[in-house]
Amino acid sequence: MVKYVFVTGGVLSSVGKGIVTSSIGKMLQARGVKITAIKVDPYVNVDAGTMNPYMHGEVYVTEDGGETDLDLGWYERFLDTNLTMGNNVTTGMVYREVIEKERRGDYLGHCVQIVPHVTDEIKLRIRAVAEKSDTDVVLTECGGTVGDIEGLPFLEAIRQMRLEHGYENTLYVHVALVPILDVTNEMKTKPLQHSVNELRRIGIQPDIILARSPKMIDHEARRKIALFGTIPENAVFCSYNVKSIYEVPLILDEQGMGAFIQTRLKVNVEKPDFAGWRQFVSALANPKHRIKIILVGKYAGLADSYVSMSEAFKHAGANLQTEVELDYAGAERFEKKPQALKELEQFDGVFVPYGFGSRGAEGKIRVIQFVRENDIPFLGICYGFQLAVIEFARNICGLEKADTAENDPASPQLVIDFMPEQKAISMMGATMRLGAHKIIITRGSLAHSLYGTEEIYERHRHRYEVNPEYRHVLEKSGLMFSGRSVDGRRMEILELPKQSFFFASQFHGEFQSRPRKPDPEYYGFVQACLRRKLH
Numbered sequence: 243m244v245k246y247v248f249v250t251g252g253v254l255s256s257v258g259k260g261i262v263t264s265s266i267g268k269m270l271q272a273r274g275v276k277i278t279a280i281k282v283d284p285y286v287n288v289d290a291g292t293m294n295p296y297m298h299g300e301v302y303v304t305e306d307g308g309e310t311d312l313d314l315g316w317y318e319r320f321l322d323t324n325l326t327m328g329n330n331v332t333t334g335m336v337y338r339e340v341i342e343k344e345r346r347g348d349y350l351g352h353c354v355q356i357v358p359h360v361t362d363e364i365k366l367r368i369r370a371v372a373e374k375s376d377t378d379v380v381l382t383e384c385g386g387t388v389g390d391i392e393g394l395p396f397l398e399a400i401r402q403m404r405l406e407h408g409y410e411n412t413l414y415v416h417v418a419l420v421p422i423l424d425v426t427n428e429m430k431t432k433p434l435q436h437s438v439n440e441l442r443r444i445g446i447q448p449d450i451i452l453a454r455s456p457k458m459i460d461h462e463a464r465r466k467i468a469l470f471g472t473i474p475e476n477a478v479f480c481s482y483n484v485k486s487i488y489e490v491p492l493i494l495d496e497q498g499m500g501a502f503i504q505t506r507l508k509v510n511v512e513k514p515d516f517a518g519w520r521q522f523v524s525a526l527a528n529p530k531h532r533i534k535i536i537l538v539g540k541y542a543g544l545a546d547s548y549v550s551m552s553e554a555f556k557h558a559g560a561n562l563q564t565e566v567e568l569d570y571a572g573a574e575r576f577e578k579k580p581q582a583l584k585e586l587e588q589f590d591g592v593f594v595p596y597g598f599g600s601r602g603a604e605g606k607i608r609v610i611q612f613v614r615e616n617d618i619p620f621l622g623i624c625y626g627f628q629l630a631v632i633e634f635a636r637n638i639c640g641l642e643k644a645d646t647a648e649n650d651p652a653s654p655q656l657v658i659d660f661m662p663e664q665k666a667i668s669m670m671g672a673t674m675r676l677g678a679h680k681i682i683i684t685r686g687s688l689a690h691s692l693y694g695t696e697e698i699y700e701r702h703r704h705r706y707e708v709n710p711e712y713r714h715v716l717e718k719s720g721l722m723f724s725g726r727s728v729d730g731r732r733m734e735i736l737e738l739p740k741q742s743f744f745f746a747s748q749f750h751g752e753f754q755s756r757p758r759k760p761d762p763e764y765y766g767f768v769q770a771c772l773r774r775k776l777h
């Protein structure tokens with residue numbers, strides 16, 4: 243019998259529900275429990291793919307090509323597992339399906355309603371994940387905050403699941419903020435109490451309340467939370483500020499949360515084993531070296547836009563006993579103020595991430611030219627890869643008008659062009675080249691030494707690609723395409739063998755990076771930055 247754990251949030255969004263959900267998963271997994279996680283998102287978008295990263299953070303791409311909420315990235319990193327697009331359920335997805343069923347006549351004769359039709363569709367999707375994955379426990383995190391209008395059908399669906407699966411097989415965890423007033427230095431539990439009341443109004447009595455607070459909650463706060471939340475004091479836990487979020491499962495387990503859930507759900511388990519995780523956390527906390535990398539991007543003002551990337555640097559760094567300090571710079575700065583390029587010399591490496599459109603693109607191209615001419619370690623991902631090709635075409639191959647069809651479709655030298663299959667597409671949602679595809683690596687290349695194999699699968703999200711007509715011109719001048727699609731048509735990795743480290747990929751290595759399995763391109767880059775720093 244599969245068990246279900248539901249995580250709701252109160253008081254504010256961004257209280258770290260995603261990390262708490264991942265940490266619950268980690269605590270159970272450390273006890274030998276098989277686990278999977280779902281994020282339900284109350285927005286009406288069918289998926290996260292059409293949302294601006296500046297507002298919603300990064301779009302996380304699953305192996306099967308889902309454009310999902312970034313919390314799936316946390317689940318994958320914490321649980322070291324590959325999830326699917328089915329692990330992210332949105333209002334848009336649910337309504338689309340219900341409306342299609344109605345048009346097909348599946349509900350013929352009935353008035354189609356939120357309860358039961360929409361709620362049934364939500365439950366169906368949660369259970370479908372349980373059926374498809376080999377799992378003991380399904381974690382479901384409800385996006386948004388209790389009390390939001392759009393979240394109601396989801397809360398109603400999870401409320402019904404207790405009736406259908408029984409008390410022993412369902413558990414509700416409510417995560418809410420407990421602020422500390424700076425004037426009186428007092429912990430305030432009232433907003434949390436209100437959010438629990440709001441949850442109860444919907445019919446859900448939490449089994450566990452997790453206070454999110456800057457510091458460990460004091461006895462008085464715990465007593466009040468338990469009393470007004472109608473739960474025993476030993477069902478109150480606290481997620482307080484820690485240096486690294488990877489410590490959260492450890493601090494919650496120390497408080498007894500893992501043991502509490504295990505007893506409450508009656509899962510047969512082993513003694514918890516956090517050895518590997520602890521090793522990683524301790525490597526993160528005790529670096530021997532420190533390097534500075536600059537990320538030059540379009541969404542530099544919101545760190546969540548690049549969260550998988552910044553985590554990939556942490557994973558690579560921890561495995562090299564190196565703390566990676568990542569600075570963010572808006573690319574437009576280098577267009578307006580070319581002398582700013584000089585500042586790049588202070589960094590051990592320069593990173594140009596994914597991106598879309600023309601804003602800042604020329605600035606990134608200048609940055610890439612500067613790092614190439616000054617032999618500063620460089621890693622480019624997706625748009626960073628495409629812009630590195632443009633830079634090389636313009637400045638080395640003499641193709642002065644080289645550009646991407648994304649920014650200048652009239653350019654006579656489209657070194658980056660629409661993928662042929664993209665030309666006829668007019669819809670924007672889920673139409674890019676998405677998910678994992680096979681790549682063949684050239685023997686003897688830097689890529690070969692980093693990956694240690696000639697065949698890899700990596701995740702993608704793009705509409706444009708290197709125009710294969712320019713491949714030979716670029717290669718003749720020294721650019722090596724050391725990774726290509728199986729048919730050889732699609733360029734996937736580039737490197738400049740004469741540089742100390744100049745590497746870029748059309749795919750996104752960060753989506754497969756895990757705490758104890760750093761991604762090879764990030765690892766190679768951090769290693770090169772460290773080499774430069776030490777010599």
Ligand code: GLN
Nearest residue numbers: 596597624625704705706
């Ligand atoms: N804008 C580019 C494309 O669509 C790159 C996309 C990306 O960086 N993810 O091909």
